[in-house]
Amino acid sequence: MSDDSADRGPVVEKPGEGVRAVDRALDILLAFRAGDRQLSASELLRRIDLSRPTLYRLLRTLELRGFIVASGEPQRFQLGPSVAHLAHVWTSGLDLAELSQPMMRRLWEQTGETVALLVHHGRERVCVAEMPSPQPLSFKRGVGHSESVIQGASGRAILAFVKDAASYLDGKVPPNQQPAYLEGLARIREAGYAISRDELIKGAVAMAVPFRAAGGKVMGSLVVYGPSARLDDARVQQIVALLLDASRELSAKAGATTD
Known part of the structure; x- marks a missing residue:
C-alpha cells in the first residue's frame, strides 16, 4: 500500500x-x-x-x-x-518575604505588635521577614533567627500540618510526653492557629497561623507577638482573626487554592 x-x-x-x-x-x-x-x-x-x-x-x-x-x-x-x-518551579521562584509585605504591613498597623514571617526549613523554622512593634515594651527575634520547629506557636503552626509530625519529636520530646504533644498538634490543626504564652520569651504571647503555597503544602507561619500586659484573651482572639485573613491572602498569592 x-x-x-x-x-x-x-x-x-x-x-x-x-x-x-x-x-x-x-x-x-x-x-x-x-x-x-x-x-x-x-x-x-x-x-x-x-x-x-x-x-x-x-x-x-x-x-x-x-x-x-x-x-x-x-x-x-x-x-x-x-x-x-x-x-515546585513556581514555589522556588517566590520571594516570600517580598510577597508577604502588604499583609505584614496591614497586620502591623492593625495590631501595633511585632509581625514576623517564618519558613519551614528542615527541622527548624527561620525568620525571613520581621516588622518590630513601635511600642516601647515589645519583643523581636530578627531576620535569620531560627528555632526548632517543635517549639513555640510559630513552630507548631507549621508542624501541625506536616506529614509524620511524630518523627520530629525523637530526641526532642520525651516518649511519655509525645502523645500529649501530638494531641496538641491535632487541636491546632482543627482550629487553624496556635498560641503560646511565656514559652520562648518570658512575658510574651505569640499567635501564629500557617500559610500555604501551590499544591497546598504548608510553607511556614505568619506570627504576631507581644507582651502579655497588652494581650488579654479577647485581644488575642481579635488578632487571630486578623492573622487568619492575612494567611488566606498570602496563601492565595503564593499559589494555594481553596474551595
Missing part, C-alpha cells in the same frame, strides 16, 4: 483550533480541586463543557506529557508529576 500523504501536503490547522485545544486542556487541569485525589470522566464532564470523545482525546495528550495519570477500570484520573514539577 503506497503512502500518498506527501501528495496531500501538510495538514493545516484551522485558525483558533490550537488555542482552543490548549484552553480546553487547561480547563481539565483546573477542574481538579483541593481534596480531589481522583476523578472519573463523568465527574470531569460535570465540571467542564466538553464532549466525551474530546475529553478522552485531551486526557490522553495530557497523560503522555505527565500532567494526568490514569488508572483502574473504569478509568479514574489524577494530576501527574508534571503538575508537581510546575508547582
Whole structure:
C-alpha cells in the first residue's frame, strides 16, 4: 500500500483550533480541586463543557506529557508529576518575604505588635521577614533567627500540618510526653492557629497561623507577638482573626487554592 500523504501536503490547522485545544486542556487541569485525589470522566464532564470523545482525546495528550495519570477500570484520573514539577518551579521562584509585605504591613498597623514571617526549613523554622512593634515594651527575634520547629506557636503552626509530625519529636520530646504533644498538634490543626504564652520569651504571647503555597503544602507561619500586659484573651482572639485573613491572602498569592 503506497503512502500518498506527501501528495496531500501538510495538514493545516484551522485558525483558533490550537488555542482552543490548549484552553480546553487547561480547563481539565483546573477542574481538579483541593481534596480531589481522583476523578472519573463523568465527574470531569460535570465540571467542564466538553464532549466525551474530546475529553478522552485531551486526557490522553495530557497523560503522555505527565500532567494526568490514569488508572483502574473504569478509568479514574489524577494530576501527574508534571503538575508537581510546575508547582515546585513556581514555589522556588517566590520571594516570600517580598510577597508577604502588604499583609505584614496591614497586620502591623492593625495590631501595633511585632509581625514576623517564618519558613519551614528542615527541622527548624527561620525568620525571613520581621516588622518590630513601635511600642516601647515589645519583643523581636530578627531576620535569620531560627528555632526548632517543635517549639513555640510559630513552630507548631507549621508542624501541625506536616506529614509524620511524630518523627520530629525523637530526641526532642520525651516518649511519655509525645502523645500529649501530638494531641496538641491535632487541636491546632482543627482550629487553624496556635498560641503560646511565656514559652520562648518570658512575658510574651505569640499567635501564629500557617500559610500555604501551590499544591497546598504548608510553607511556614505568619506570627504576631507581644507582651502579655497588652494581650488579654479577647485581644488575642481579635488578632487571630486578623492573622487568619492575612494567611488566606498570602496563601492565595503564593499559589494555594481553596474551595
